Amino acid sequence: MKTTTKLVLAADLAGTAVFAIEGAVAAMRGGLDLLGVMVIAFTVALGGGVVRDLLIGAAPPSAIRDWRYPALAFTMGLVTFVFHAQILGIPDHILIALDAAGLALFAVAGAQKAVEYGIGPFIAALMGTVTGVGGGVVRDLLLARVPMVLVSDIYASAAFVGGALVVAGRRAGLPPVVAAVGAGIACFALRLTAVRNGWHLPRAQLG
Amino acid sequence: MKTTTKLVLAADLAGTAVFAIEGAVAAMRGGLDLLGVMVIAFTVALGGGVVRDLLIGAAPPSAIRDWRYPALAFTMGLVTFVFHAQILGIPDHILIALDAAGLALFAVAGAQKAVEYGIGPFIAALMGTVTGVGGGVVRDLLLARVPMVLVSDIYASAAFVGGALVVAGRRAGLPPVVAAVGAGIACFALRLTAVRNGWHLPRAQLG
Amino acid sequence: MKTTTKLVLAADLAGTAVFAIEGAVAAMRGGLDLLGVMVIAFTVALGGGVVRDLLIGAAPPSAIRDWRYPALAFTMGLVTFVFHAQILGIPDHILIALDAAGLALFAVAGAQKAVEYGIGPFIAALMGTVTGVGGGVVRDLLLARVPMVLVSDIYASAAFVGGALVVAGRRAGLPPVVAAVGAGIACFALRLTAVRNGWHLPRAQLG
Structure with missing residues (x-):
């Protein structure tokens, strides 16, 4: 397997x-039953990558072709459900750090994979963003609320920056691992x- | 045409x-006009299969390639709209049985088709689930409510069991028709x- | 480039x-920040075409393969955000005319492209409809409301008529440009x- 393929696989998993x-925690807080928890865990974990793969023409998506993706998502969902007493006690700032880690991993994997498939640099960075935020958007749609990513602070923008740095690093001739870790x-x-710091993007001043 | 292909086609149709x-009934109860009724009928009938076909790499999806799928969905939607006085009088337990029949047909067709496309057993069973519940999820999203499948009793689980039995039956060497009908x-x-019996899956006890 | 390919490209752009x-205006009225405005502008502009391309098997979709699509969507979103004082002052009847123009352009481009990909006439007209209304549906889903297209007057129907006329014109042997402009x-x-005139489609009389 090529280094970059291994890199995408490791970051993706x-x-x-x-x-x-994270998806399982959100679903349990929303009062869903075991199946709902598993479905949301699955969706949040794999939704972004599936959308990315459909868009870049990598069909069937890795999450369908490779059993390790769904098996991992279901296992983590089940573990979270069983140990919910412990896991729901995790303080919010740890969850936010975990979420930021997931976002960074997916943004890097997504942009890297798009580059492998010959997608141009601007759209490759966008594909990193889609991979990072896609699962969360689907989760919020399923829970019938406006996707957090649309109303909240720097989130998709951070994913876009990560994706753009991967692409820029590759273009600048950096070794793939260095570009990926740095981004x-x-x-x-x-x-x-x-x-x-409570950073926000500007909002249009209406009236 | 191969037996299994005919089987998928018959169950799918x-x-x-x-x-x-069912989609048309839900849309009329939601107060939608003729077009809305047709769109929801179409979506509920074909949404699951389209998502399955995109995921397993069968592009373009059968519902797009084969005119019989959309023609059938539109015809049934129109018939339901025209005869709504009779159809809305159908008792709920008949509708629930019809819905369970649709779920079973789609779960079997979906898992069977995924096996034909060389998808592994676990994910083939999942594809049966997606085919069975996909249309209903899209319907609930369009009507801006939390998908029933996430909050209600044994529904997606029944589809998963059906899909898993098709796959297991094929692996055990049963003739395709026997595996499909049994599942x-x-x-x-x-x-x-x-x-x-009002069966439910467990829910996490929070607090 | 063939005339019909150029025609699809021009109408699509x-x-x-x-x-x-239009998407940017809706997002600013919904109180979203700059990123949310860009995402909604992007989604409304490109969502319909991406769904069409996935359905007809044109992967990766033009909006991913061709940088001009996302660049144009982002630029228009940004311009709308920066000049929101002027743009939000545009009277509603101009916005409705703009929207009808976008609908007509996408319905024609969508049906034309589906015909190029060898899709049958009925589904080609449907693909025109999907291209025209797809972006708006995704926008309404992201803003967690029932898609306007499902509850409002002649909208998807107008797109379907446009798509059907393109297909009929091509079958009748009209030059592509004439069929497209007429439709x-x-x-x-x-x-x-x-x-x-406040035209509406019929609604089922319940009770």
């Missing part, structure tokens, strides 16, 4: 595990700094 | 007719028994 | 610009006449 836990750290740090 | 009626009956019976 | 502006004008005029 790590992001899958993190987002499955991931930048995305993670930007997201956490934005939360800590 | 029967499920399409059933779900188109369909099991899914249908499980769904109806769950409704009748 | 013009529709993209119009719908990006586009018919769709645009039908939509505006329906709004002006």
Whole structure:
């Protein structure tokens, strides 16, 4: 397997595990039953990657072709359900850090994979964003609320920055691992700094 | 045409007719006009199969390639609209049985088709679930409510059992028709028994 | 490039610009921040075409393969955000005419492209409808409301008429440009006449 393929796989699987836990927590807080918890865990963990793969023409998507993705998502969802007493006690700032880690992993994996499929640089960075935020958008749609990513602070923007850095790093001739790790750290740090400082994007002043 | 291909087609078309009626009833109860009724009938009838086909790499989806699918969905939607006085008088337990039949037909067709496309057993069973519940999820999203499948009793689980039985039956060397009919009956019976007895999946005890 | 390919490209790009502006206006009225405005502009402008391309098997979709689509959508979204004071002052009847123009452009481009991909006439007309209304449906889902297209007057029907006329014109041997322009004008005029006269489709009389 090529280094970059391994890199995408590792980042994708790590992001899958993190987002499955997060999805399961959101579903339990929403009062869903075991099946609902599993479905939301699955969706949040795999939704972004599936949309990315359909868009870049990688059909069937890895999450369908490779049993490790759904198995991992279901296992983490089940573990979260069983140990909910422990997991729901996790403080919010740890959950936010976990979420930022998942976002960074997926943004890097998504942009990297799009580059492999010959997608141009601007859209490759966008594909990183889609991978990072896609699962959360589907989760919010299923729970019938406006997607958090649309109303909240620096989130999709951090994913876009991560994706753009991967693409720029590859173009600048950096080794793939260096570009990926650097971009991931930048995305993670930007997201956490934005939360800590309450950074917001501008809003149109209506009237 | 191969036996299994004919089987998928027959189960898919029967499920399409059933779900188109159901979608039209839901849309009329929601106060939508003729077009809204047709769109929801179409979506509920074909949404699950389209998502399945995109995921397993069968593009363009049968519902797009084969005019019989949309023609059937629209015809049933129109018939339901015209004869709404009669159809809305149908008692709820008949509608629930019809819905369980559609679920069983789609779960079997979906898992069977995924197996044909070389998808592994676990994900093939999942694809049966997606085919069975997909249309209803899209319907609930369009009507801006939390998908019933996430909050209600044994529904997606019954579809998963049906899909898993098709896959297991094929692996055990049963003739395709026997595996399909047996799995369909099991899914249908499980769904109806769950409704009748008010079975629920466990829910996490929070606090 | 073939005449019909150029025609699809021109109609698609013009529709993209119009719908990006409209999406940005809807997002600003919904109180979203800059990123939310960009995402909604992007989605409304490109959502319909992406869904069409996935359904007809044109993967990756033009909006992903060709950087001009996203660049145009983002630019129009940004321009709308920056000049919101001027743009939000535009009277509603101009916005409705713009929207009808976008609908007509996308209905024609969608049906034309489906015909190029060898899709049968009925479904090609449907693909025109999907292209025209798809972006708006996704926008309403993201803003957690029932899609306007399902509850309002002649909208998807006008797109379907436009798509059907393109297909019929091609079958009747008209030159592509004539069929496209005629169908586009018919769709645009039908939509505006329906709004002006308050035309509605029938609704089932329940009880």
